[in-house]
Amino acid sequence: MDIKDVLNSNIFKVWVRFILASVVGVVLNTIYTVVDGIFIGQGVGEVGLAGVNIAWPAVTLIVGIGLMIGIGTSSIMAIYMGKGKNKKAEKTLGTCISLIIIVGVTITILGLIFRGQIIKILGATPDTMQSAIDYYTIIFIIAIPYMFATALNPIVRTDGRPDLSMIMIGVGAVANIILDWLFVMKLGFGVKGAAVATSASIVISMTVSLYHFINGKATIKIKKENLKVDTTIVRRILKIGFVSFAIQISYGIILLTQNKTMFLYGSTIDVAIYTVATYVNCFLVNTCMGIAQGLQPLIGYHYGAKKYKRMNQFIYITICVCILGGVLVYSGIFAYGREIIRIFGVDSKNIEFAYKMILIYCIGSPIIGIIFTMSGYYQAIGKNIYANIISIGRGFVFQFIFTIVLPPFIGTTGVFLSLPLAELITFIILGVIVLIESRKKSITLLKNKSILINVL
Known part of the structure; x- marks a missing residue:
């Protein structure tokens, strides 16, 4: 879709084109993550599930860096494209590509050299050690493709091709499901097979996205002359994208803390x-994240073009949809939670306890979308302090505090309760931020009116 069409076409048509494609892509991505869990649960059992969960905090480092670079780059590109400065957008993309390669090589080497020590730090026990190290090793081998696939997805959307972003993930998801079935269930490769299946899907997504920017019909192209790293651009990318990195890393730290608390x-x-x-x-959380990611280029385009009223309309539509979606998702979990749990191979004697804990864990569903939408909005317009407060508050600070404080009194239930309590406090803080910003705008408007009256 041409940038002029985005800025002037029917608002609902534009919203659906960007948001729907982003959400479908994220849901497909979530499906193949969950499919890993289903096949591991069915093919390996609860020890396999625990092993993957132990390794996952390390994997969030790869995902977090990819998102930081990708979201930072796409936000800068969207503003430049809204201003009609495509050459600067291409320079930003070139720096992004080089940055991924440099960081990716470093992460791969260090991650593999110290894998044994890292897995022990992550809390692996004798029964989960092998599963954790198998999954960790294979994912770190493909760290560079993983970063490319993660980073280029939001950039493809910003380039005006949300449909291609969806296709990238869709093709990878289908490949992952087929390969999971083959490697885990048929050939009996266990956790290692699930990691290989995931790796193959990631390489496919990376290949499609790189082809688009090199030989495809991209508006913004990857050009050799733009691959030299511009440190000024790097600083801007990291500053804007840090929120996305913080979300992933805080998730990894929280997961590590919660795993150890669970064992304790x-x-x-x-x-x-x-x-x-x-x-x-993660179905709801990733869907809300997909909505926020789909909204970000729209915010960037309109912010760059100074079309603030239309930009706010996009935000209102998104928040309403998120609230409705959250209510429907929690209703579905309430009605069919036991059936969902059985799919993951949990022993029948643990079903009722698992059902109760999942209802507690997901009770914040109606407000998650609002938190992600507003965090994405502040990130897209460069108000990184607000974005950091919202994202890091929910994903790390408050959840970490509750994970430490509650279990000594109520056991493992405190770990499951930590997320909804963190979301409630973050939602209250978000309300305060919105009120502060509204007051600032009102004061500025009154000052401008006063100046105008004095001039007249």
Whole structure:
């Protein structure tokens, strides 16, 4: 879609084109993450699920760096494209590509050299050690493709091709499901097979996106002369994208803390049930993240073009949809939670406990979308302090505090309760931020009116 069409076409048509494609892509991505969990649960069992969960905090480093570079780059590109400065957008993209390669090589080498020590730090026990190290090793081998696939997805949307972004993930998701079935269930490769299936899907997504920017019909192209790293652009990318990095890394730190807390106050079964809870919740969380990511280029385009009224309309539509979606998702979990849990191979004697814990863990569903939407909005317009407060508050600070404070009194239930409590406090803080910004705008408007009256 041409930038002029985005800025002037029917608002609902533009919203659906960008948001729907982003959400479908993220949902497909979530599906192949969850499919890993289903096949591991069915083919390996609860120990396999726990092993993957133990390795995942390290994997969030790769995902976090990819998102930081990708979201930062796409936000800068969107503003430049809104101003009609495509050459600067191409220079930004070139720096992004080089930055991924440099960082990716470093992460791969260090991650593989110290994998044994890292897995131990992450809390692997004798029964989960092999599963954790198998999954970790294969994912770190493809760290560079993983970063490319993660970073280029939002950039493809910003280039005006949300449909291609969806196709990238869709093709990868289908490949992952087929290969999971083959490697885990048929050939019996276990956790290692699931990691290989995921790796193959990531390489496919990376290949499609790189082809688009090199030989495809991209508006913004990858050009050799733009691949030299511009440190000024790097600083801007990292400053804007840090919120996305912080979300992923805080998730990894929280997961590490919660895994250790689970083992302290519970057992491998508790870790496995918590893993299932995160898989169930990730459908809504990732969908809301997809909505926010789809909205970001729209915010950037309109902010750059100074079309603020239309920009606000996009935000209002998004928030309403998120609230409705959250209510529907939680209703679905309430009605069919037990059936969902059984799919992951949890022992029948643990179903009722798992169901109760998942209901607690997901109770904040109606407000998650509002938090992600507003965090994405502040990130897109460069108000990184607000974006950091919202994202890091929800994903790390408050959840971390509750994870430490609650379990000594109520056991592992405190770990499951930490997320909804963190979301409630973050929602209250978000309300305060919105009121502060509204007041600032009112004061500025009154000052401008006063100046105009004095001039007249």
